[in-house]
Amino acid sequence: MSDIIAGHFQLQQQIDEARAALVRDGFAEARISAFYVNQPGQHDVYEYGGDRDISPGAKDTPQGVGKGVVAGGAIGAAIGAATALVTGPAGPVVGALVGAHVGSLYSLHNMKEAGEAERGGENRLEPRRPGMLIAVACADAAEQERALALLGGLGAEHFERAQGDIVDGDWVDFDPLSLPVPAR
Known part of the structure; x- marks a missing residue:
């Protein structure tokens, strides 16, 4: 398992440029993963659609x-x-x-009104934002800082820090329902 730094971009072209910049900066291409993250509720986890059996807000x-x-x-x-x-x-x-x-x-x-605080706090943290995501597995803290600086310089937003495995360019254990841990 590696430390992963990820950043969001709006366009595929930005992702391609970020991937090329990461490779030029010495990151192995097999340790870089890029993909689109769907809107919350649209990850098609269940046969009839959706992410959860029961909505946390309707518990x-x-x-x-x-x-x-x-x-x-x-x-x-x-x-x-x-x-x-x-x-x-x-x-x-x-x-x-x-x-x-x-x-x-x-x-x-x-029922809870829109904007009213959640009693159990399930919806207190903001879910992962949809859009293009590029992630890079880093060997140490210095690589994490290099990746953050490089992606930030290219215009990435909403940086995340995670633990996981990127194998041959595929973040194999990525969970779109997990709450992102801000990297900045």
């Missing part, structure tokens, strides 16, 4: 809806039972179903 949804269904169903059944003389035996059943539905909808009022 409390099943419990909230469940509580709403139970409370609404109980209240609806009680109202239906109280009106059973008028509604007949279907009153408590219909009341429970309507109450469960209303309760599940009411539970949505507990």
